Amino acid sequence: xATWQDPVLARTSWTPLARNGHAWRxxxxxxxxxxxxxxxxxxxPHNRPLLIVSECTGLILMIWQIAxxxxxxxxxxxxxxxxxxxxxxxxxPVFALTLRTVVFDYRSGRFWEQRMAWRARPKGGPPAPPSRxxxxxxxxxxxxxxxxxxxxxxxxxxxxxxxxxxxxHRWFYNSYELNLVNHRGGRxxxxxxxxxxxxxxxxxxxxWFLNVPFWDGVDEQGATMTDLKMDVLRNIR
Numbered sequence: 172x173a174t175w176q177d178p179v180l181a182r183t184s185w186t187p188l189a190r191n192g193h194a195w196r197x198x199x200x201x202x203x204x205x206x207x208x209x210x211x212x213x214x215x216p217h218n219r220p221l222l223i224v225s226e227c228t229g230l231i232l233m234i235w236q237i238a239x240x241x242x243x244x245x246x247x248x249x250x251x252x253x254x255x256x257x258x259x260x261x262x263x264p265v266f267a268l269t270l271r272t273v274v275f276d277y278r279s280g281r282f283w284e285q286r287m288a289w290r291a292r293p294k295g296g297p298p299a300p301p302s303r304x305x306x307x308x309x310x311x312x313x314x315x316x317x318x319x320x321x322x323x324x325x326x327x328x329x330x331x332x333x334x335x336x337x338x339x340h341r342w343f344y345n346s347y348e349l350n351l352v353n354h355r356g357g358r359x360x361x362x363x364x365x366x367x368x369x370x371x372x373x374x375x376x377x378x379w380f381l382n383v384p385f386w387d388g389v390d391e392q393g394a395t396m397t398d399l400k401m402d403v404l405r406n407i408r
Contacts (some may be wrong), residue, residue: 179315185388187322192346192363200373202380208297209380213270224277232257273361275382283308317378318350318386323406
């Protein structure tokens with residue numbers, strides 16, 4: 172029996188698409204199967220009022236600590252949990268703004284990047300698709316496969332001495348990216364972080380939800396990229 176070959180697999184690039192992934196798990200996939208939609212949801216709060224309150228509280232704490240230290244007659248330096256809480260309250264909203272929510276909705280037949288909400292979403296369904304074109308979006312029927320790749324994150328050598336070439340590209344950690352592949356072999360990166368087990372589980376579940384193949388290109392046992400492609404072909408039903 173002849174083996175079915177996927178022509179899209181052959182013309183799809185298997186080099187990393189995104190750069191500088193996060194060192195922690197930034198997203199998780201939540202599937203609302205009964206309602207016919209799913210979302211890649213950030214693990215940080217993605218609600219504007221909450222983030223504004225967090226930022227304002229952090230700034231107020233910072234100003235209060237600076238004023239207290241300036242008015243104190245002794246040399247007081249703010250340390251301990253209060254200083255760390257202040258940093259967290261200020262930094263969390265800034266970092267949350269860099270994370271995206273991606274919605275996949277079978278009822279509209281579309282997927283899109285969801286903007287940060289001012290109020291809670293009504294229960295019973297996904298948010299409404301954006302009226303204007305989003306940075307990420309398209310038709311569900313245009314998705315051919317879900318791709319998982321790995322990349323090594325390292326410095327560009329900015330802090331390494333010029334005379335020590337072996338330190339100019341120092342390896343830090345592996346990051347893994349989840350991409351959508353269209354029927355022409357084009358790719359769209361959705362998320363990129365260092366939790367392989369979590370991202371692999373999310374990618375497999377997303378492929379199941381979209382009813383498309385899952386192309387796992389992560390090498391854990393010294394396999395070449397050709398070996399990984401052949402393994403993907405063997406798993407195509």
